[in-house]
Amino acid sequence: MITGKNYIGNVLSSIGKNTFKTFNPQLNKENKVVHTEASLIEIEKAVELAEEAFFSYKKVLGLEKSKFLLEIANEIENLGDELLDTYVNESGLTKERAMVERTRTIFQLQSFAELVKKGDWVEASIDTGNEDRKPNPKPDIRKMLVPIGPIVVFGASNFPLAYSTAGGDTASALASGCPVIVKSHPMHAGTGELVASAIIKAAETTGMPNGVFSNLNSKGIEVGETLVKHPKVKAVGFTGSFKGGRALYDLASQREEPIPVFAEMGSVNPVIILPNAVKHKSTFWAKQYASSIALGSGQFCTNPGLILGIKSNSLTKFIRNLGEEIIKIEPSCMLHPTIIGAYEKQSNEAKLEEGVTTVAIQNKEVLKNYGKQIIVTVEGETFLQNKKLHQEVFGPFSIVVQCENKAQLTKIIRNLEGQLTGTIISEGDDAVEFENSIELLKNKVGRLIFNGVSTGVEVCNSMVHGGPYPASTDSRFTAVGVNSIKRWVRPFSYQNWPNNLLPSELKNENPLQISREINGEKTMAKI
Incomplete structure (x- = not known):
């Protein structure tokens, strides 16, 4: 059931004064549900919850995150025709297109679930120490990719499912260990709320911390601007126009602590x-x-x-x-x-x-x-x-x-x-x-x-969906495929750290049985 409210963590809330309705372009009339824009109080609460959730969620092992992502996929499937019908009523796109996009959304979640379950994506690297090295001892240094913090994802107008609430940006950020706050797209706010309910239910079922996901409504630009400028937000994912993406990029760059905006801003595709x-x-x-x-x-x-x-x-x-x-x-x-x-x-x-x-x-x-x-x-x-x-x-x-x-x-x-x-x-x-x-x-x-056409973006490991500016804000990254997870992480090294205090990915025993680079060689061996 669509309420028109915001998800502030696992709580539905609508204390704001600004409201709007979505539009059915096929029938050329507004849909019935009234949606309430998130207030400043709700925005602040969502970000606070996300930061609190980050400190526990970033430690969740890959197997548990995998279960969470798979459960999101299951819950989206369980929404059935209500999701498909809402999608059609808010986009003017066909039910067949809705089914194709739902399948793609579920596949993306399953792909990231498999990635984090396997665990190799963290790129664990270990250079063991040598106290006898002359003239100076060699320290023990171990490196892996770690999540950066709460992520804001902007829903895309043209893909109400695959590039929106539980789309590639959200799936990859959650897979990395980052909580997500979605700024729902106003053209398909009902579709967004239904998908948000699936994510919240999955989080509760699998024991994820409250605040790992929030969904905020907004018809104007104020909610998005406030989120991007919030000091506890650490990165932004955006799919849309050049004007919108550049505005967010500039806002993020002007912060006291600048943050990355991974914006995909369109293309003429020569x-x-x-x-x-x-x-x-x-x-x-x-x-x-x-x-x-x-x-x-x-x-x-x-x-x-x-x-x-x-x-x-x-x-x-x-x-x-x-x-x-x-x-x-x-x-x-x-x-x-x-x-x-x-x-x-x-x-x-x-x-x-x-x-x-x-x-x-x-x-x-x-x-x-x-x-x-x-x-x-x-x-x-x-x-x-x-x-x-x-x-x-x-x-x-x-x-x-x-x-x-x-x-x-x-x-x-x-x-x-x-x-x-x-x-x-x-x-x-x-x-x-x-x-x-x-x-x-x-x-x-x-x-x-x-000898083909550009329309159609396969979800696979080798896909690059991005390009030199202004197609995207950082051509080193893709917005599609499992490698898109690398937008939400940073490399981090431990030096001379006690083995029992290291994360499982870097411990001598290799308890997760992942492939690691040890002294320059790829191996699954223990140390």
């Missing part, structure tokens, strides 16, 4: 379609990319918003085919009136820029809040001169840039900002001939795709 590929498989790739651009009404951070090719009759054919294919696809509902409003404004502004030609626009009558697909094209020199055309348009929109030659293509790649993904569409010897262009693109992206 696609380079090379000459042989566009010549021999124009129709195929046009269909593939029309589907990718329109997928989910273009509301993916990996949406292919920029396609680069070298002028030719084949590229002209590809552009025409892409336009023909895009208008065959039925428009779909966007997340919220504010989202489609921004899309229509940005796409219209892009279409009106000098030198931009509209290739295709879906002009059929659609329901309110449905996004119409748009393809435009522009000359390479115009694109180089107009930085506005380099910016993301969040929705089913893509621009095809017609480069004069290889040199201009290279220049355009060199002038791109950092991106989450890049894609190379190649046939025959294309990739060899354009090796320099591909090498340049590697410096701009976190993931490079060959």
Whole structure:
């Protein structure tokens, strides 16, 4: 049952005065439940509880954290159709999409459960001492990764489950040993509360400390700002717009104790379609990319918003085919009136820029809040001169840039900002001939795709979901996959510490039976 209240630890609370409702974009009307924004008193209590919980939760062994994460997954599953129906009513997305995203959310939790159960992720390293070393004795030094403290996670508008309340940021932070305070996204506050109830129930069932998780409602920016500036908060996870992510990054940097903000802020995900590929498989790739651009009404951070090719009759054919294919696809509902409003404004502004030609626009009558697909094209020199055309348009929109030659293509790649993904569409010897262009693109992206589409982010150990700024605030880390746990930890060394006082991961006996590096060699042996 959705109450519209905040979870301050395991207590439901609604003492604030500001309220709001979520919106059903399919029906174009507000949902019934009234949600109450967290007050300053509730924010303070949530952070205090998180700090208190941290001192015991950081010591919880991997096996127990694993049980906690698995129980969260079980409780989310137990929410059944209530969760799925709420998701649909608050997002305009389909029930099938809700089921796919729930499966992904559960898989992420299970993946982290397996990671912490195994225990090797702490990267335990031991250099044993030698008192007889001359001229100075060698100290015994042991190192491992340790959690940093309470984490604030901001829910994402476009993924009410997988990137929100119990999404990748929350799952990885809890796995690391850090308590989490979620600033729930106002577009799907009901979905967030249901998932929060599952986390709280799982924490109680597995004996986790009160305050290991809280969920705070907010329609405006004040709650988020207060959390980021709070001295007891130690890091932030964010998925959303560049404007929002940069604002949080700046706030965190200006604190007396600056903290990291791991923000994933979107991308135009450039696609380079090379000459042989566009010549021999124009129709195929046009269909593939029309589907990718329109997928989910273009509301993916990996949406292919920029396609680069070298002028030719084949590229002209590809552009025409892409336009023909895009208008065959039925428009779909966007997340919220504010989202489609921004899309229509940005796409219209892009279409009106000098030198931009509209290739295709879906002009059929659609329901309110449905996004119409748009393809435009522009000359390479115009694109180089107009930085506005380099910016993301969040929705089913893509621009095809017609480069004069290889040199201009290279220049355009060199002038791109950092991106989450890049894609190379190649046939025959294309990739060899354009090796320099591909090498340049590697410096701009976190993931490079060959003969595929960028939409779709596999949850696995090798995935990198991040990229050079402004795609993300720190390109050394990923927001997807088990390696995302490394955002919430720091290396810590013990020197000449008594064996009985060391954490289990570093004790001579290796009681957890984990793989460790001892004097430079990987082993599971005892010392």
